[in-house]
Amino acid sequence: MSLPLTEEQRKKIEENRQKALARRAEKLLAEQHQRAGVGSSFAAQPAQSKQSSSQNVPRDPSKPGSHGVIFKQQNPSTSSNGDRRPYNSHSCHPSTPEQAKGTWKRQEEMPTACPSHSPPSQTTLTGISPPLAQSPPQVPSQQLLGCELGQGPPQASQETKWTPFANTTPKPLAKARSFQKTPAPFSGQPPRDPELGANMMSPSTLRQHIPDIPCGSGSMAPGTEGGLPQKLGASLHKAVSSQNGVCVRNGDRFQVKIGYNAELIAVFKSLPSRSYDPATKTWNFSMTDYSTLMKAAQRLPKVTLQPLEGAEGSVAQTHLPSAPSLGFVKGRCVLISRARFEADIGYSEDLIALFKQMDSRNYDVQTKKWNFLLEEHSKLIERVRCLPQVRLDPLPTTLLLAFASQLEQTSLRPAADIPEADLSGVDPKLVSNLLPFQRAGVNFAVAKGGRLLLADDMGLGKTIQAICVAAFYRKEWPLLVVVPSSVRFTWEQAFLQWLPSLSPDHINVVVTGKDHLTAGLVNIVSFDLLSKLEKQLKQLKSPFKVVIIDESHFLKNSKTARCRAATPLLKVANRVILLSGTPAMSRPAELYTQILAVKPTFFPQFHAFGLRYCDAKRMPWGWDYSGSSNLGELKLLLEEAVMLRRLKSDVLSQLPAKQRKMVVVAPGRINAKARASLDAAAKEMTTKNKTKQQQKEALILFFNRTAEAKIPCVIEYILDLLESGREKFLVFAHHKVVLDAITKELERKHVQHIRIDGATSSADREALCQQFQLSERHAVAVLSITAANMGLTFSSADLVVFAELFWNPGVLIQAEDRVHRIGQSRSVGIHYLVARGTADDYLWPLIQEKIKILSEAGLSETKFSEMTEATDYLYKDPKQQKIYDLFQKSFEEDGSDMELLEAVESFDPGSGSQDTEDTLDESTLTGSPLKKRRFEFFDNWDSFTSPL
Numbered sequence: 001m002s003l004p005l006t007e008e009q010r011k012k013i014e015e016n017r018q019k020a021l022a023r024r025a026e027k028l029l030a031e032q033h034q035r036a037g038v039g040s041s042f043a044a045q046p047a048q049s050k051q052s053s054s055q056n057v058p059r060d061p062s063k064p065g066s067h068g069v070i071f072k073q074q075n076p077s078t079s080s081n082g083d084r085r086p087y088n089s090h091s092c093h094p095s096t097p098e099q100a101k102g103t104w105k106r107q108e109e110m111p112t113a114c115p116s117h118s119p120p121s122q123t124t125l126t127g128i129s130p131p132l133a134q135s136p137p138q139v140p141s142q143q144l145l146g147c148e149l150g151q152g153p154p155q156a157s158q159e160t161k162w163t164p165f166a167n168t169t170p171k172p173l174a175k176a177r178s179f180q181k182t183p184a185p186f187s188g189q190p191p192r193d194p195e196l197g198a199n200m201m202s203p204s205t206l207r208q209h210i211p212d213i214p215c216g217s218g219s220m221a222p223g224t225e226g227g228l229p230q231k232l233g234a235s236l237h238k239a240v241s242s243q244n245g246v247c248v249r250n251g252d253r254f255q256v257k258i259g260y261n262a263e264l265i266a267v268f269k270s271l272p273s274r275s276y277d278p279a280t281k282t283w284n285f286s287m288t289d290y291s292t293l294m295k296a297a298q299r300l301p302k303v304t305l306q307p308l309e310g311a312e313g314s315v316a317q318t319h320l321p322s323a324p325s326l327g328f329v330k331g332r333c334v335l336i337s338r339a340r341f342e343a344d345i346g347y348s349e350d351l352i353a354l355f356k357q358m359d360s361r362n363y364d365v366q367t368k369k370w371n372f373l374l375e376e377h378s379k380l381i382e383r384v385r386c387l388p389q390v391r392l393d394p395l396p397t398t399l400l401l402a403f404a405s406q407l408e409q410t411s412l413r414p415a416a417d418i419p420e421a422d423l424s425g426v427d428p429k430l431v432s433n434l435l436p437f438q439r440a441g442v443n444f445a446v447a448k449g450g451r452l453l454l455a456d457d458m459g460l461g462k463t464i465q466a467i468c469v470a471a472f473y474r475k476e477w478p479l480l481v482v483v484p485s486s487v488r489f490t491w492e493q494a495f496l497q498w499l500p501s502l503s504p505d506h507i508n509v510v511v512t513g514k515d516h517l518t519a520g521l522v523n524i525v526s527f528d529l530l531s532k533l534e535k536q537l538k539q540l541k542s543p544f545k546v547v548i549i550d551e552s553h554f555l556k557n558s559k560t561a562r563c564r565a566a567t568p569l570l571k572v573a574n575r576v577i578l579l580s581g582t583p584a585m586s587r588p589a590e591l592y593t594q595i596l597a598v599k600p601t602f603f604p605q606f607h608a609f610g611l612r613y614c615d616a617k618r619m620p621w622g623w624d625y626s627g628s629s630n631l632g633e634l635k636l637l638l639e640e641a642v643m644l645r646r647l648k649s650d651v652l653s654q655l656p657a658k659q660r661k662m663v664v665v666a667p668g669r670i671n672a673k674a675r676a677s678l679d680a681a682a683k684e685m686t687t688k689n690k691t692k693q694q695q696k697e698a699l700i701l702f703f704n705r706t707a708e709a710k711i712p713c714v715i716e717y718i719l720d721l722l723e724s725g726r727e728k729f730l731v732f733a734h735h736k737v738v739l740d741a742i743t744k745e746l747e748r749k750h751v752q753h754i755r756i757d758g759a760t761s762s763a764d765r766e767a768l769c770q771q772f773q774l775s776e777r778h779a780v781a782v783l784s785i786t787a788a789n790m791g792l793t794f795s796s797a798d799l800v801v802f803a804e805l806f807w808n809p810g811v812l813i814q815a816e817d818r819v820h821r822i823g824q825s826r827s828v829g830i831h832y833l834v835a836r837g838t839a840d841d842y843l844w845p846l847i848q849e850k851i852k853i854l855s856e857a858g859l860s861e862t863k864f865s866e867m868t869e870a871t872d873y874l875y876k877d878p879k880q881q882k883i884y885d886l887f888q889k890s891f892e893e894d895g896s897d898m899e900l901l902e903a904v905e906s907f908d909p910g911s912g913s914q915d916t917e918d919t920l921d922e923s924t925l926t927g928s929p930l931k932k933r934r935f936e937f938f939d940n941w942d943s944f945t946s947p948l
């Protein structure tokens, strides 16, 4: 334990201290002379050295916070706490030797230093010596010296000598006066390092300084100080005591360049975004803390912080505690409804005052934000521009374009008025069949000039609407229809069904790379084939003016061959009709290419879109656009200008309980070997002089060969459904070989599924059914038509796919009702996959015929005829008629069902048959890159959230 200092030792130390101070004053004086002599950049600025009359006028005491900081310091109770006293690093009056020592020693270690330690040339770079950085007013040098040589608490006469170093900002008189009253113990606080300073001035302590600010004249001290007139003395003293600093923008942060001040450092430490850069020895912060920092700095009597460029506000203003709104606030406008936008911005008194002047103002107590009618948008933005310390970004240009009419005069209608389109030029069959919501869809499309994303829920009839819109622009045809390959022929059928004015010759389904893309009036091509027709596309004489893209989310990735092939076509087309029930399956970024296709001017740069709607973040490896932001606004924008989306629940009253669809699967996918087997089996059926038994055998063979041949098309269709976002559905098949192929493919793709066939025990059937019902993820139930058509409930799904046809419609309807039953509140989709050139050619008309008879007899409510094109579908060839007759006869005979079932059960492709995998096209096989790509989205399945 060290002994206390003797009186003599103390005296000695004090003497030394005084000597040191004197030396320092001389040194500073010499430097000052030197600078003045060479006419350096630190030339005096007379305007700054004088105080304007207004600056000397005492402030209105009624104004909150006026001079309050000073008053606080006058409070003796506060004064007794040295830590609370703002330290002035320029002080030449350390009250103890330790303090004096600390002043000299620590200055070198600190991020900000005492002015005397910083060469003037560095001042503007590091902000270390604000007084030296300022242009020194012309003050007699002996005054300077006098200060340093002075003893005890600052006196006005001494302060005069410090003027050259002082902040040139005008100071309020009262403030200066009150400072002179500051008791001596406050004047010699040693500087602290940033950490130490922060510790000594906790945020709570700091807060005591800030709000408890008495106003106005309370801070005024009577009389004069140091023999000088009070006014002059006060201002001079303030000049001495204040530390000057500046805020400098650095990217999305700002840096504070200022000398050391313990209280300021405590403020720094209280800000969440603080960061200290040891290299430059400065603190920096994010812009979110700017306003808080400025407000706090205004309350520090010895700190003058110049605002960021652009935030304006003079140095003098930054002193004023009565101007909290002077902190720079930045925000943006965000659309919150078709009629209103919100100001998403921090607090500013001035701004709130401005908001309150707007006629349509509305304060949302929940979001704590102000919102306004769109028609006041430009007025608000203009007015905010007059507030120098506020930056409110307007709505993006895209929104201004999309909502131009609302901005002019806001209509409070939740949706824009869409005029009725004149469809007199479109086939009446189509127009008269449109459901009301479909008609509204066509009107919307026409109102948008034939460019839209029709994003109706699955099964709502996007096809019929798209055909109608395309037919509205028939004069601009040839038409291009780009679709997943599994539905090319379904589209062909739909055109024939809904546009009787169109002859089959007008329709060109592109099946191979050698086919011509422009051979028809209506040209249907798959995405994958389109990307292989690059050469043809380049040589197109005139571009397609009308283009339909089915399942347009296939274009979500701009880097894919599909997207690269389709984009140039879409750019030059007049009408672009995009169809998708699931335009984005995991994130808004997936919408970008589709938005661009419909509205190329909206977001020409993805980055702008990414910043606003994808929560774009800069990562070490680049930008991450996988997030989502402002989804409400994005939805409004899409609905106003790009997209029409209705959910089944929105239009349930217009929908039939079951929506059946015949899907003509691609015969082109049946390979040569399978084709030969099928043809042989068909020929066998028409061979004359066959016994009844032989005829049945031939029929079974044909049926079996059909099953094999359909496998690749079936698998492709299932994969397309999964890729299109179908989460849960049932697939019914009949042949074991088909059931096996489907489950094998699902296993390969790791798609959750169950299987129920003749080999499944009763106990397992129920358990599997429950498993499917309760599954929250995507799942496929692979079911045997005959083994799972009764007694099971799969109401958690709303889609049934028949991979194969069955000759008994009663069985089919029972199978459909696994989904369409009590507990089902949705309209159910039923897809029958029908393959041309197979037994389906005969089974399908047969099924319809039987259904017709049943319904005529009042035994069935089902009307298959609505959804089929059976009359066109049946071949008129006499040979084929014979096969049809044979089918009909066979199935009408008693017991033939059983015989057929047995035959199917025992059917084994074996050696006599082709290998199942032989029937699969290359692209269907698991190993192909195409098919692998289709399941990428499952990787993100768990994080899936619909952005809409």
Ligand SMILES: Nc1ncnc2c1ncn2[C@@H]1O[C@H](COP(=O)(O)OP(=O)(O)OP(=O)(O)O)[C@@H](O)[C@H]1O
Binding pocket: 433, 434, 435, 438, 456, 457, 458, 459, 460, 461, 462, 463, 464, 580, 581, 659, 660, 661, 662, 866, 867
């Ligand atoms: N107005 C209508 N009149 C008769 N049938 C209709 C009508 N609208 C739709 N359909 C039928 O409903 C079924 C589903 O229609 P469509 O395939 O166009 O739906 P979608 O919206 O394209 O579904 P997905 O997104 O699943 O492809 C089809 O069989 C279609 O013929």
